[in-house]
Amino acid sequence: MEENQVVSMPRIGDPAPEFKAVTTQGNINFPADYKGSWVILFSHPADFTPVCTSEFMTFASMEAKFNEANCKLVGLSVDGLYSHIAWLRTIKDKIEYKGMKDVEVKFPLIEDITMEVATKYGMIQPGESNTKAVRAVFYIDPKGVIRTIIYYPLSMGRNFDELYRVLIGLQTADAFSVALPADWRPGDDVIVPTAGSCGVAKERMESKDEMHCYDWFFCTKPLDKDKVLKTVLKK
């Protein structure tokens, strides 16, 4: 791909582009096979590379946590199926890293030698690499709509606690019709939608309920951690 070539990239709010692919767990029809679940579709630059290995071990070790939040994981790189299989076997059989060992990657890893899927999703970013996908993360909701996109460069491993925080945040914002402030975590105050009119704002600022208004455009209220976990994790 030319460095200056214009490619269309999926955006937040777009339906997830459709594709059929071969994976380490069989064939998939995306996103139709995932209807009703959240799914994180993520790319990595190459099999048998150190940053990607640390990421796969971390993601695989946290998979149950993501599944509990009704979210499935799907990986992709522009390597072939046999490379994927050999790399994942090496990880399981040989790599011990930060207390993780015998790590089995159970989620599907897409082979994309033709770069068809990576190109469709804007994962090939020629300023970074013409031949490898960047570290892209797409959050797709149960209706197949892209809700968040995060990119990291080749040289920097992702923060998987942050990836989990974003998933829980998206589900919380949906379930409670709220927005979430900087660094929000379950149990922190949430932002209530803007009051809209001065009268409502004044009422809110004077109200004695749990809402706290810093000004007319910035009101928060508590949202109990257990309530969030019960709703999102059904716990």
Ligand code: BEZ
């Ligand atoms: C890595 O995963 O270690 C890696 C992959 C591609 C370029 C640089 C680092």
